[in-house]
Structure formats: C-alpha cells, structure tokens
Amino acid sequence: MAEQEYRRLTRSRVRRKGFLGFFTIVASTRSSLWLAKDHVLSIDSRRYTEEYKRFYFRDIQAITIRQTKRRAIWNFALMLLLVFWLGMLVSMVSGFESDSATIALLCTWFLILAVPLLANNILGPTCAVYLRTAVQIEELPSLNRVRRAHKALARIRPLISAAQGQLAPEEVSVRIREMNQSSDASAMAGASQNARSESAPTVEDAPSRIVVEPQ
C-alpha cells in the first residue's frame, strides 16, 4: 500500500486546555501539523492514539494570528522566581555560614531558571493561530509563536493560492463590503436554512465533502 507523503510543518506542542494544561503534561494531547499535496493534516496525539483532522487547501477561508500575553506572563513568573533565588544567593554569600557547596547549588538553580527566561524572549512574541473553513474554526496550538506562525504561513500560502487562486488587495475590500451588506439578508435566510437542514442533509455550504461521524 503506497503511503501518502506527509512533510512535517510543525513540531508537536501541548494542546492547551485552560490553565490546567500545564499540569497535565503526562496525560496531555500533543498537536502537530503536516503537509500533504492537497491538505494540511493536524494530528492530536495522546500516548497510544492519533486523531487526524484534514484541512484541504481548497477549503481554507482564512488564517488568523492573534498575539497573546503568554510570553509576558511567563516572563513575570520566571523573573519573580529569579529574584527570589538571587535574594537567597546574596544572603548566603554575605552570611557567615556561606559554604561553597550550597552556593554552587544556588548558582546552578539560578542558571536553570535563567535559561527558560532567555529562551522565552529569544523565541519572540507568543500567539494563537486559528484556521477557518466554511464549517469550522480550529485553533492550531502547535503554532504558538508569531515567528513560527509566519514561517508556517509562508509555506502554506503558495499551496492555498495554487488551489484557490489569488486575491488582489482591492478585490478583498470590494468583496468584504459586499459581504457586509448581504449579511443582514442572510441572517434572515439563515433561520429557514437551519429548519431545512434538520430534515435532510444537504450539501450547500460545505464544498462537496461529506464526513462519516463516529458513533
């Protein structure tokens, strides 16, 4: 059986689940992105299973990068710890009971705290990335830094353009204005669409793709 070729787009990152995500690393879901010839594959891996979501290039409507405050929060927390350790270190050195083994230990701890602080700032601003299709908006947790997201976008963009064609900048504003005007009308039509969709599955919005729901 010929396996479909996937190229890695991002390394896996913990899919954040609120704040607790940090404490549940052992049982965590890791998320990564891969490129195939006609789609982006998102893999959510738990220890012994993998779950797949496919975003076909022809269906991707928008990609949104939102800068987050995560870097600042980490900086604050790490800085606080660092100051605490620095205080300990100074009081140890100045104290008469300064024994070189303890000082060495505290220095090591200082470095252990300083390295992530440095990395947090070298990696650049943090972000959340969302991918939108006609039927869903998915967060892509593996793109958690702006620079990384830009790199990934630079790789995906030509593939989407190849599948969908390109939009001229002035075309974007015209189409957006059109959409804005018609959104009121479609809001009213939406109610009747919902009613109909309950009776029979129709293929109106999704670009002719049907999924089989797991039971």
Added chain:
Amino acid sequence: MATFSVLGLNSLAGRRQIHSLPSCPKCGAPLVEGVLNQPSLEPCPGCQSLLQVEVFPALFRRTAPAGSGEIVLVDGESSCFYHASKKAVLACQGCGRFVCALCDCELNGEHFCPACLETGKAKGKIKSLENRRTLYDSIALSLAILPLVIFIFWFFTIVTAPMALFMAIRYWNAPGSIVRHTRIRYVVAMIFATLQIAGWGIGIYFLIENLHG
C-alpha cells in the same frame, strides 16, 4: 450504521459562522479591510489585540444552492439505488450502483455511494477518511520497557513480556502512525520481550534444578 451529515451541520455555532465576515477571536468584532491581508500584525478595531488575518478566495465563494437531487420525470429514466424517485447522476466507483446527487460522495476526485464510504472506512481502505489510529507499536514498546524502568514492577514482566511479544507480532502489519513509517518500536519491543522471557526461563530452570538437587 453511522449517520451521514455535512461537517458541522449539527453544530449551530458552526453554522452561524458560515456566512459571516472574519471576526476577532478575542472580542468577536467583525474585521474590515484595514486588518485583512496585511504584512504584519495590526490592532483589532474592537479590543486592540494584535491580529494578522489572511483571507483566501474560498471565503467569498458563492455556495451552490442545495443539491437536493433531481426528481425522475420520465418513466424508465434510471433512478438512484437509494432513492427510487430521484434521478441517477452517476455510478458509484466502489460498487457500480447508480446514485443521485444527494447520495454522491466525492472523495479525492472519486465518487462513492454512502454504503461504500461506510465499508471503506470500516476497513480503513479509504485513507483520507481515517480520523483515528491506535499506535500498537507504542503499546508494545511500553509493555516491554515500562515494567523495567519502574523497577519495583520487574516481576510483572512475566506477564507483560509475552504480551509485548504478542502485540508486536499480531500488529506487525497493522497501520501505525500516519506520518511515521518505521517498525523500530516493534523491533525494540520484541528484543526486550524476548530477553525478559529468556531471563524468566533461565530463572525458573535453575529454581527447578535446585529443588531437585
């Protein structure tokens, strides 16, 4: 029998988004031209979060009216296998049954009927439909290694080692991770499991020898 539905049709939240303008993921403010397709991050007009929104032609794609399937008008016209009153538009590439526009499921340029899609998924044959795989190689490896690593559980190896060996052989040809094409975990699991089983064999042999002698 699984139910068929268009992606997200059952989620109202998903439906509401469909015809809307792109919006800020934080405050939900609709985004207008100034923020879209800019080379760098720009502040959201609603909440000032820095945003970069790239939109593609699919956003503006006019969606075709519902493909509800045409009704058979002329007597003797071929009809859908599943809907006797609907006009057949093509034959399923899996089984050859005639299907109407409603039953036609396109997949990578091929057309299938709902039944073929269902069996294809069940057998894992249609790869682009798969949405979950079990990593038997990782399970086998854990069974072979973990009781050794957490060394107070070493006596569990009398059970786990044969289990690891069994899993490695049983699932050798099962599809593993969709992106990782190596059987190295099976190989390592088999080596460790075999060593553990050999260890138990030798241990038990000497125990019996000592009891007799």
